[in-house]
Amino acid sequence: MIAAATRGLYFARTSLRGIAATPGTAIVATATITVALVLVGAFGLVVLNMQELLARVGDAVQVTAFLTEGLPEADRTALAARVGDLEGVAGARLVSEAEALERFRGGVGQGFALLEGLGANPLPASIEVTLEDAYRTSADLSRIASVVARLPGVADITSGADWVEGYVRALALVRGLAIGLGVIFVLATTLIVSNTIRLAVLSRRDELEILALVGASRAFVNTPFLIEGLLQGAAAGLTAWTLLYALFRLVLPGFESGLELVLGGIAPRFFDAAESAWLCGGGAGLGLLGSAIAVASEARR
Amino acid sequence: MRPRARWRSPASRAEAKRAATGEAAAQLFHVSKSYVAGTYALRDVSLEFGRGEFVFLTGPSGAGKTSLLRLVFAAERPSEGQIVVLGRNASRISQHSVPELRRRIGVVFQDFKLLARRTVEENVGLALDVVATPRRVARARVFEVLKQVGLQHRRYQSPLSLSGGEQQRVAIARALINEPDILLADEPTGNLDPDLTLEIMDLIADTATRGTTVVVATHDQSILGRFRKRTVRLEAGRVTEDRAAPGAAK
Numbered sequence: 001m002i003a004a005a006t007r008g009l010y011f012a013r014t015s016l017r018g019i020a021a022t023p024g025t026a027i028v029a030t031a032t033i034t035v036a037l038v039l040v041g042a043f044g045l046v047v048l049n050m051q052e053l054l055a056r057v058g059d060a061v062q063v064t065a066f067l068t069e070g071l072p073e074a075d076r077t078a079l080a081a082r083v084g085d086l087e088g089v090a091g092a093r094l095v096s097e098a099e100a101l102e103r104f105r106g107g108v109g110q111g112f113a114l115l116e117g118l119g120a121n122p123l124p125a126s127i128e129v130t131l132e133d134a135y136r137t138s139a140d141l142s143r144i145a146s147v148v149a150r151l152p153g154v155a156d157i158t159s160g161a162d163w164v165e166g167y168v169r170a171l172a173l174v175r176g177l178a179i180g181l182g183v184i185f186v187l188a189t190t191l192i193v194s195n196t197i198r199l200a201v202l203s204r205r206d207e208l209e210i211l212a213l214v215g216a217s218r219a220f221v222n223t224p225f226l227i228e229g230l231l232q233g234a235a236a237g238l239t240a241w242t243l244l245y246a247l248f249r250l251v252l253p254g255f256e257s258g259l260e261l262v263l264g265g266i267a268p269r270f271f272d273a274a275e276s277a278w279l280c281g282g283g284a285g286l287g288l289l290g291s292a293i294a295v296a297s298e299a300r301r
Numbered sequence: 302m303r304p305r306a307r308w309r310s311p312a313s314r315a316e317a318k319r320a321a322t323g324e325a326a327a328q329l330f331h332v333s334k335s336y337v338a339g340t341y342a343l344r345d346v347s348l349e350f351g352r353g354e355f356v357f358l359t360g361p362s363g364a365g366k367t368s369l370l371r372l373v374f375a376a377e378r379p380s381e382g383q384i385v386v387l388g389r390n391a392s393r394i395s396q397h398s399v400p401e402l403r404r405r406i407g408v409v410f411q412d413f414k415l416l417a418r419r420t421v422e423e424n425v426g427l428a429l430d431v432v433a434t435p436r437r438v439a440r441a442r443v444f445e446v447l448k449q450v451g452l453q454h455r456r457y458q459s460p461l462s463l464s465g466g467e468q469q470r471v472a473i474a475r476a477l478i479n480e481p482d483i484l485l486a487d488e489p490t491g492n493l494d495p496d497l498t499l500e501i502m503d504l505i506a507d508t509a510t511r512g513t514t515v516v517v518a519t520h521d522q523s524i525l526g527r528f529r530k531r532t533v534r535l536e537a538g539r540v541t542e543d544r545a546a547p548g549a550a551k
Contacts, residue, residue: 003433010430021418210414213374214428214475215404218396 015227022200026232029196033236033286034243036185041244041271041279043178048275049268050171063129063145066156071125079153080127088135088144093128097121124155138165186286193290194297197229201298222295226288233287237280244279245270325349325385326483326514327373332382332392334368334538342368344538345382350516352482355509355546357525358518360535366518369535370485373516374406375399387482404432407476407484407513409505411491413468415460415475421447422456425474432479446474450504466497473504477513484508486517490524502528 019026065083067076076094084092095103100123129148131140145159201208211221248270271279327350334343343365350356358366371377372384375391384391387405394402415424422443429439447453450470452463460468469489476484486505490498502517502524509515519525525532534542 002435006435007433009436010433017418206414207416207418210416210427211431212400213403213408213414214431215400215402215479216431217400220400220431 011223011227014224015231018200018204018224018228019231022203025196025200025203026228029193029229029287029290030232030236030239032189032192032196033233033283034239036189036286037237037240037279037283038243040178040182040185040282041240042247043174043181044275044279045244045248045268045271047171047175047178048271050167050174052269053167062131063141063148063157063159065127065129065148065151065154066158067125067127068153068155069124071153075153076125076127079151082151083127083129083148086129086144086147088132088140090130090132093130095126095128097123097125100124100126127154136164138168189286190290190293193229193233193287194293197225197291197294198298200228201225201294218299222299225295226291229287229289229291229294230284231287233290234280234284236287237283240283241271241276241279326352326354326387327516328385329369329372330383330385332372332379332384334365334372334377335380341380341538343372343379343535346535346538346540347382348533348540348543350483350514352514353509353512355506355515355528355530356517357528357530357532358516358535359520359525359532360541361520363537364535365538366520366535367487368538370408370487370516370518373483374408374485375402400431404428404479405482407479407481409469409472409476409484409486409489411488413460413465413472413492415468415471417459417461419459420457421452421460421463421471424460424471425456425478427475428478442478443474446478447471449477450474464497465493466500469493469497469501470504473501473508477508481513483514483516486515488519489517490519490521495523498524499527506530 067079071079080092080094083089098121101121104123127148129144131144135141135144141159141164145157148154149157208221248268252268327348329346329348332343332346333341335341346365346369358369360366368377372379372391373386375386375394379392382392386402389398389402391402416427422440425446426434426439426443429442434442444453444456447456450473452467452470452474455463455467455471460471463471469492473489476486484505489505490501493501498521505515505517506528517524529547531546532542532544533540534544
């Protein structure tokens with residue numbers, strides 16, 4: 001226990017001393033990881049918010065089947081039950097002409113006066129078809145809409161298939177871009193970090209030689225460098241999080257109209273605690289990976 | 302596992318080391334070392350260094366003195382032959398076991414090999430850090446060894462602020478901190494003036510009286526004349542002379 005604590009203290013002291021001895025390489029490594037994390041994090045935020053929108057809009061994704069005028073009540077109920085049994089349909093709700101008018105009235109407010117002169121209710125009865133989560137895709141929307149459209153008693157049909165298809169495609173593109181850039185940044189960052197840590201290893205070669213001379217194991221010699229990488233990565237993670245948060249709070253409000261276009265009426269959100277921990281942890285992991293590659297390649301020399 | 306703390310008087314340590322097994326501290330059997338094909342730094346060298354023995358390795362530059370020392374502390378492996386150091390076959394030892402062997406061997410170099418960014422105390426205590434000696438114990442031990450070499454008052458200074466002789470004394474203190482079974486010194490006085498040379502050699506010779514096997518590589522004839530010890534002469538990688546200390550039993 002005492003030996004472990006003594007060793008831990010030695011490693012912590014040596015790591016901090018190492019960073020202080022080569023501040024230039026420490027700054028380069030930390031800055032590199034920070035830049036990579038900010039870029040990946042920014043894309044991550046966009047994807048996150050677009051996904052959020054899709055999830056929320058998903059609840060409203062539905063097929064509306066307008067019924068032929070004068071369809072008897074029994075047929076309407078039977079038709080709703082039949083639609084409700086279709087594969088992928090979560091629910092089929094019958095909306096009467098009166099309910100449709102009531103909704104319209106609630107929706108237009110003062111403008112309702114415009115309908116006063118029409119006399120009879122012009123709105124048709126309909127069946128609102130909501131889909132199970134797994135079927136909220138444009139393909140399933142189209143499939144279900146075409147099946148429902150062919151049922152007797154259905155006069156017309158509407159669905160958000162086109163909108164959903166376009167949005168899902170855009171989301172997939174942004175997500176793919178984020179993953180692609182993420183992979184490139186991780187590889188590039190690992191390479192740069194491992195090379196900067198290698199410079200630190202080389203600049204302390206005399207120390208490593210002496211440590212080996214007095215009986216230090218390879219793990220003993222390498223551990224401080226791994227801790228250095230971990231600390232630099234964690235610092236980069238925190239810095240990246242802070243920068244992203246600052247951008248989110250200070251810069252994003254200036255692009256409200258653009259955001260409106262992408263996210264609709266949904267207010268953009270920042271990373272939650274778990275996602276923030278992933279960002280900082282990712283930085284620490286990148287630093288550790290870079291250090292591990294550096295010490296492994298130096299050990300092979 | 303070898304006990305880490307062995308606090309006994311120098312006399313009892315010496316007796317214990319000599320009586321422990323009776324085996325040699327290091328034995329070389331037909332050892333050759335070649336860095337470039339066809340060229341040998343050492344050629345068919347067979348030697349034995351007894352426990353507590355003081356041995357000079359001498360010979361011109363390039364004779365193979367340093368190579369021989371590097372083989373003993375497992376910095377390199379022989380191209381041919383076998384080396385047994387402190388009961389372990391150093392020619393076949395795994396990389397994993399090398400640190401354990403090195404903790405029983407102290408090494409002193411001509412260029413001191415001290416860390417400029419660390420204090421004298423930290424330099425000397427490095428070998429104790431490696432074996433996770435608690436800080437309080439380590440500081441006490443470092444103070445004791447620095448006192449032996451007369452530098453306890455310099456312990457918080459940078460090695461760069463010390464004279465050449467003082468730096469070498471720090472290097473010796475570092476080599477002795479773990480009470481090694483073998484002390485290897487490669488031209489330890491090569492950078493020092495004659496007065497400091499004697500001072501350093503007295504310190505090293507004193508180590509042998511405590512039971513540590515001491516092997517000193519030097520080409521300084523004045524040292525060989527003054528310290529009349531067993532002398533092994535190497536030339537072009539071969540042992541050309543192995544002269545026992547005057548008065549020593551054959």
